[in-house]
Amino acid sequence: MIKKLMKSDLSQMLKIWNQHHKILTTPRTRHTKKSLTEWYQNPGKEKYGFFGLFETNKLQAFMVVKYKNDKTLWIKQLACDKKEYRKGHGTALVKYAIKQAKKMPIFSEVMVHNFEALNFFFKQNFTIVKYNERLQEFTLRYVPNSKL
Numbered sequence: 677m678i679k680k681l682m683k684s685d686l687s688q689m690l691k692i693w694n695q696h697h698k699i700l701t702t703p704r705t706r707h708t709k710k711s712l713t714e715w716y717q718n719p720g721k722e723k724y725g726f727f728g729l730f731e732t733n734k735l736q737a738f739m740v741v742k743y744k745n746d747k748t749l750w751i752k753q754l755a756c757d758k759k760e761y762r763k764g765h766g767t768a769l770v771k772y773a774i775k776q777a778k779k780m781p782i783f784s785e786v787m788v789h790n791f792e793a794l795n796f797f798f799k800q801n802f803t804i805v806k807y808n809e810r811l812q813e814f815t816l817r818y819v820p821n822s823k824l
Contacts, residue, residue, distance in 0.1 A: 678772045681726035681738065686712050688735035689728065696755045724752070727772060729765045737765035741773055749777040751784040754793075770800045774818065782818035787811075 681689060690712050707715075716726060723743040728735045737756035741749055751773055756765045773782060784802065786793045789812070797816050806815035 677731075678727055678729050678768060681716075681728045681735075683713065683716065685728055685735055686716060689726075689738050692735065692738060692755050692757050693753075695758050725776070727769065729769055736760045736763070737769055739769040739773060741776070743780075747780060749773060749780050749782045751782065754784070766796060767800065770797075774820075784816045785813050786816060787813045 687709060690707055690709055693707050693712070715724075723746075725741045725743070727739045727741070729737045735757070737760065738753070739751060740753040742752045743749055751770070754766055754769060756763075783805075784797060785808075786797060788807075794814070794816075800818070801820065802816040802818050804814045805817045807813075808815070
């Protein structure tokens with residue numbers, strides 16, 4: 677079941693985040709419960725959505741999306757518990773984001789050396805639209821019904 681993450685879910689999210697911290701963020705940030713809670717509760721001017729895929733009340737995977745000016749949806753973070761790889765959780769979360777976006781364009785950013793994530797997004801009909809040499813990351817855009 678996919679649902680919005682609650683403050684009480686952040687401990688489980690933190691565990692998954694820190695399994696992947698080297699590839700989730702450009703500065704390779706390891707969150708603490710305090711820093712994650714602060715981001716969750718005080719996102720600043722930005723509008724974020726925190727979603728999780730749960731099985732028997734256990735968080736298996738999470739996704740953080742950012743709504744830019746209510747005109748685009750960015751998948752900012754997407755991670756799965758390493759014990760739960762290859763079970764379709766990431767795909768389910770991306771499909772959920774596509775449904776949430778309605779007709780808004782959907783983007784994500786992936787670090788260039790994260791081949792596993794790049795291949796995953798290609799399978800979800802995302803394509804590379806930009807390369808940021810300074811940050812060493814690609815910007816990807818969802819292309820509905822593409823045959824990539």
